[in-house]
Every structure is written in C-alpha cells, then in structure tokens.
Amino acid sequence: MSLMSDAYAPVLASVRESSPLVQCLTNSVVVNVTANALLAVGAAPVMADVPEEAGECAAVASAVLVNLGTPTAEQREAMLAAASSAHLAGVPWVLDPVGVGALGMRTAFAQRLLDLEPTAVRGNASEIRALAGVGAGGRGVDAADDVDAALDAAREIAQRTGAVVAVSGPVDAVVAVRRVARIHGGSALLTRITGGGCSLGAVTAACIAAAGDAFAGAVAAHALYAAASERAAAASDGPGSFGWRFLDALDAVSPSDLAAVRVDETTAVRG
Numbered sequence: 001m002s003l004m005s006d007a008y009a010p011v012l013a014s015v016r017e018s019s020p021l022v023q024c025l026t027n028s029v030v031v032n033v034t035a036n037a038l039l040a041v042g043a044a045p046v047m048a049d050v051p052e053e054a055g056e057c058a059a060v061a062s063a064v065l066v067n068l069g070t071p072t073a074e075q076r077e078a079m080l081a082a083a084s085s086a087h088l089a090g091v092p093w094v095l096d097p098v099g100v101g102a103l104g105m106r107t108a109f110a111q112r113l114l115d116l117e118p119t120a121v122r123g124n125a126s127e128i129r130a131l132a133g134v135g136a137g138g139r140g141v142d143a144a145d146d147v148d149a150a151l152d153a154a155r156e157i158a159q160r161t162g163a164v165v166a167v168s169g170p171v172d173a174v175v176a177v178r179r180v181a182r183i184h185g186g187s188a189l190l191t192r193i194t195g196g197g198c199s200l201g202a203v204t205a206a207c208i209a210a211a212g213d214a215f216a217g218a219v220a221a222h223a224l225y226a227a228a229s230e231r232a233a234a235a236s237d238g239p240g241s242f243g244w245r246f247l248d249a250l251d252a253v254s255p256s257d258l259a260a261v262r263v264d265e266t267t268a269v270r271g
C-alpha cells in the first residue's frame with residue numbers, strides 16, 4: 001500500500017517553519033556541504049564537535065548527527081559525549097555508520113554508539129549489513145550490496161536499539177520493527193558528489209526533529225532527496241552543476257512535489 005503522503009509531506013513545511021538546530025559531528029570531507037544542505041532545507045546547522053562542548057550542545061540542540069566518516073580520537077570522544085547527552089535529554093540523534101564493515105576501528109566504535117540508542121541509523125546497504133554483523137561491508141565508503149539484501153539487517157538493528165533504520169540506494173528503504181517504506185526515484189548523480197549520503201543523514205535529523213516522529217521524519221527526508229535530486233539532475237550537465245543545483249532544489253521543492261514521490265509501505269510480518 002502507499003504511505004499516505006499527508007503522513008510525511010507536512011514535515012517539509014515544519015522544518016522550514018521551526019528551523020531545527022542540528023548539531024553535526026561529521027567527517028572533514030563533507031562539513032561544508034552538510035551545513036549548506038541544512039541551510040537550504042531551512043534548518044540551522046552547528047558543527048560543534050570538540051569534546052569540551054559536544055555534550056553541552058547536544059542537550060540544547062533539536063537533533064544531533066554522528067557520522068563516522070573520518071573519526072579522529074578527539075571526534076570519537078566528542079561523539080560519545082554528544083550521543084550520551086542527547087540520549088539523556090531525549091534529543092533525537094542519528095548515526096551514520098560510514099565505512100563500517102570495511103574498516104576495523106570504526107566497526108567496533110559503532111557498536112558502542114548503538115548502546116546509546118540512536119533515534120535513527122542511516123547508511124548504505126553494506127554499512128547497515130555490517131552494523132548488524134552480517135557481511136563484510138563495502139569498499140571504503142561505497143555500498144557493494146543491494147538495499148533489499150539489507151532489510152533483515154535493518155530490522156535486526158531496529159529491534160535491538162529501537163531505532164528507525166534507513167538504507168539508501170537506487171530505491172531507499174526506511175525500516176522499523178514492523179514497518180518498511182520504500183522511497184522511489186532520485187538521481188544517481190547524488191553518488192557522484194561528496195556528501196550525497198552524509199548530508200542526507202543531517203537532513204534526516206532535521207526532519208525527525210520537526211516531525212516529532214522518527215519514521216515520518218526519515219521518510220520525509222528521503223522523499224525530499226528524491227524530489228530535489230530529480231529536479232537538479234534535469235537541468236545539470238554533470239556532477240559540478242548538479243552540486244549547486246541540488247542545493248537550489250532543496251530550497252525549491254514544494255510539499256506537493258514531496259507528495260508526488262512514490263512511497264510504498266508494507267507491514268513486515270516477520271520479526
């Protein structure tokens with residue numbers, strides 16, 4: 001069945017109205033593009049990622065993103081402080097397990113973070129499989145598995161932690177223990193620029209804060225990326241012009257554009 005668009009389409013207006021403060025502890029490749037994506041959707045970024053301030057900031061943020069792309073020792077300390085503080089304060093936080101499965105230290109570190117019960121986990125299929133302990137991960141930060149091959153893994157993580165788990169790929173999936181939504185469309189040009197997935201983690205955090213609901217917020221964020229990337233790709237010559245057109249499109253997408261994205265929901269009977 002189709003997920004009623006009135007369950008997630010209003011989230012966009014809510015992000016623009018409430019401008020959620022999203023604290024990002026993210027990798028050094030995508031800091032700027034992530035802040036720009038948040039501004040383009042109407043949210044307010046703050047990249048507070050030093051140990052002395054990370055917990056303080058998380059307690060007052062609307063949502064927190066923890067992205068493991070370039071996890072220095074100092075950042076790992078800050079991530080534990082931010083996730084603990086968010087968990088304690090009831091602030092939604094999103095884990096993006098970049099490169100988990102492909103690289104050793106971050107694979108173990110991600111398990112420590114799961115104990116702090118993220119509100120949502122967002123990654124590609126290989127990362128989600130590796131996080132659940134199946135599969136060896138992708139190559140570096142890229143996926144080597146299909147989204148459908150990660151659904152059981154996503155459900156296992158949802159069951160273990162209470163998180164909503166979003167798996168990205170040609171068709172995205174948002175998974176809770178007894179629900180799966182598939183978000184169709186989008187553009188493969190998102191995989192040809194830095195931060196296509198990483199900024200989606202930050203926008204997912206913004207949408208969850210604005211929605212007050214992890215499942216609707218995660219679906220809204222993925223539908224927004226599908227609509228905006230299609231709009232940008234239609235006018236682009238390649239990855240360079242797609243990058244800036246995508247930011248313009250995040251700003252220009254309307255609630256009815258979002259409602260037009262194909263979203264199918266099924267009720268999972270297993271698990």
Ligand SMILES: Nc1ncnc2c1ncn2[C@@H]1O[C@H](COP(=O)(O)OP(=O)(O)OP(=O)(O)O)[C@@H](O)[C@H]1O
Binds near residue numbers: 171190
């Ligand atoms: N083949 C594709 N066609 C259309 N959209 C795609 C395709 N592959 C990925 N996407 C979209 O690109 C975005 C990022 O997904 P991707 O799976 O590339 O994340 P990721 O691997 O975590 O990215 P990153 O390299 O930033 O960490 C999502 O919105 C997803 O829907």
Ligand SMILES: Cc1ncsc1CCO
Binds near residue numbers: 029030070098141195
């Ligand atoms: C290229 C790259 N390396 C570590 S993080 C990152 C950004 C995309 O995930």
Ligand SMILES: [Mg+2]
Binds near residue numbers: 123
């Ligand atoms: Mg990624």
